[in-house]
Amino acid sequence: MSGFVEKPEPVQVPGLTHLHTGKVRDLYRNEAGDLVMVASDRMSAYDWVLPTEIPDKGRVLTQLSLWWFDQLADLVPNHVLSTELPAGAPEEWAGRTTICRSLRMVPVECVARGYLTGSGLVEYNASRTVCGLGLPEGLVDGSELPGPIFTPATKAAVGDHDENVSYEEVARQVGAETAAQLRRTPSGGEGGAGAQGR
Incomplete structure (x- = not known):
């Protein structure tokens, strides 16, 4: 058996509907129908999400992703629309949030x-x-x-x-x-x- 040692409760934000809690990211949908991805500081090992977090891991992951999307922009389109913090979102989401087009994975x-x-x-x-x-x-x-x-x-x-x-x-x-x-x-x-x- 594997999964979360302790599954976090999603943050409730007006105008956002919580869709999914993953190993690292939380996924919401905004009123425009776009996806809002928030990278957490959660750590997983061998398919377990552990209770210990790594401070600012989510910000680092988000910035790395954005850097790679920029590097590859002339080769392949990506899903990122914005990195602005949604209205009413907690300040700790700053630097770890991307607003994205909804795509079929x-x-x-x-x-x-x-x-x-x-x-x-x-x-x-x-x-x-x-x-x-x-x-x-x-x-x-x-x-x-x-x-x-x-x-x-x-x-x-x-x-x-x-x-x-x-x-x-x-x-x-x-x-x-x-x-x-x-x-x-x-x-x-x-x-x-x-x-x-x-």
Whole structure:
């Protein structure tokens, strides 16, 4: 079993409807129909959200995401409309809030891997593959790969594990055209999941 050690109560803000409490972010909808994402200071490990927080983690995550969205703006559009604090929101939301277009999420974690480590290393040690892609013998933790590879994973709900999957499994789940677009497009950002449509 996994999930929250102690699930936080959502902050009630006039004009915002609470939709979801995730491992790190809380999601609301405003009266215009846009999404309001608030990055918390929560910390998770092995699919448990722990009671100990890291001060300002949410602000750092939000600023990192915004920096990457800016860096990739000429390659792929993003969902961010504003970083203004919604009227009536608590001051502690400053610097950790993004107002976003509502998109349909593609439930795939899109990872471009240039080095071997983490779950990729575990799979490699068992089968000399990562997400079904064969790799050369003799690689160790931190080895640079011959070239970047697309190593997708499922996008799990709170309490469930993200699991590495093959490209073929992604194509089966979301369709060949969408899978091809995910593989060739720099994806990720907040939460790491690709999105499409409105």
